[in-house]
Amino acid sequence: MAKHEHATAELFDHVWQRGTYSGFSHNTRGESSTPFLEAFLEQVKALAVKAPRVVELGAGSCDHAIRCAREGFSTTAVEFSSVAVAEARERVRHDAKLQLEVVQADLCAFTAGLAPDHLAGVYANSVFHFLTAEERRRQYRILRGALVKGGVLGISFKGHGDALERRGKVVERSAAGALVEGEDGIRRLFVSDVDQLAAEMRCEGYTISRAIHWSVPGYNIASESGVFAGLLATR
Numbered sequence: 001m002a003k004h005e006h007a008t009a010e011l012f013d014h015v016w017q018r019g020t021y022s023g024f025s026h027n028t029r030g031e032s033s034t035p036f037l038e039a040f041l042e043q044v045k046a047l048a049v050k051a052p053r054v055v056e057l058g059a060g061s062c063d064h065a066i067r068c069a070r071e072g073f074s075t076t077a078v079e080f081s082s083v084a085v086a087e088a089r090e091r092v093r094h095d096a097k098l099q100l101e102v103v104q105a106d107l108c109a110f111t112a113g114l115a116p117d118h119l120a121g122v123y124a125n126s127v128f129h130f131l132t133a134e135e136r137r138r139q140y141r142i143l144r145g146a147l148v149k150g151g152v153l154g155i156s157f158k159g160h161g162d163a164l165e166r167r168g169k170v171v172e173r174s175a176a177g178a179l180v181e182g183e184d185g186i187r188r189l190f191v192s193d194v195d196q197l198a199a200e201m202r203c204e205g206y207t208i209s210r211a212i213h214w215s216v217p218g219y220n221i222a223s224e225s226g227v228f229a230g231l232l233a234t235r
Contacts (some may be wrong), residue, residue, distance in 0.1 A: 017083050030216035031063045036125070036230040039210055040154040041071055043232060044121040047150055052120035057107050058127030062088035062100075068123070069100040076101045078110045111139060114146035121152040126228060129157040129189040133174075133200060140204040147235040153206060156230030159213060160192040163224035191229040198231055206233035 044052055053074045056065040061084060065077035069092075077100060079085050085104040092100055103110065107127070122143050128136055143153055158164065160177055168180035171187060176196035181187045191197065198208045210232045219226025 028216050028218045032067050035214045036156055036212045037064050039212060039232055040123055043152045047120050049120045054121040055119055057124040060084050062102060064125055069098040074099045076103060078103050078105055080106050111142045116145050117148055119146045119151055120148055123154045125156050126158055128155050137200055137204055140201055144205055144235050149235060151235045153233045156228050157191045158188050159227035159229040160190050162190055162227040163221045165190040194229045201233045208233050
């Protein structure tokens with residue numbers, strides 16, 4: 001695991017410990033449904049795989065992982081923060097019908113141990129924006145090997161105009177968008193040109209099926225909107 005990746009994971013854990021934000025997706029209209037999540041679910045179902053297995057990376061409160069499990073997918077939610085994991089496990093503890101495993105692990109350490117050709121889908125909502133281009137491409141290679149033929153990769157990023165972008169400081173500009181350091185010390189890519197990110201996936205052998213843009217009022221900050229750009233791709 002790279003030093004940069006681990007340091008950022010630690011910062012996200014501090015965010016959970018301090019309750020820095022009033023939301024993430026919890027208690028917003030994006031808690032159980034977004035255009036991106038709905039499109040991901042639709043594409044996984046279209047594979048017609050019996051008992052499809054999916055993984056959500058950086059699952060946070062596990063709202064979307066829970067939704068995947070309720071759709072009948074055998075779901076693994078991966079989250080680094082012990083606080084977030086404890087909260088998620090308590091939420092699902094009394095629902096034995098949910099095929100949902102909540103795993104406390106670093107994202108990159110977890111993906112390194114994935115078995116080949118067994119996942120129908122991999123989903124990461126507003127997570128890969130803290131990775132560098134090189135780190136993203138390394139993850140795409142690893143995840144492609146874990147997906148079945150035609151398997152679905154759903155990756156979303158913070159988008160230009162997001163509440164956290166306006167509150168942070170630009171430290172670098174790339175063709176895809178600005179890299180901004182927030183008040184929480186986390187550096188995030190805020191995407192203004194999603195085609196640049198689609199090109200990274202194509203270089204790793206994926207076919208892009210959809211690009212989706214949406215916003216969620218109150219996502220991180222109660223009075224402001226979270227803005228997102230997502231890509232759905234297939235192996």
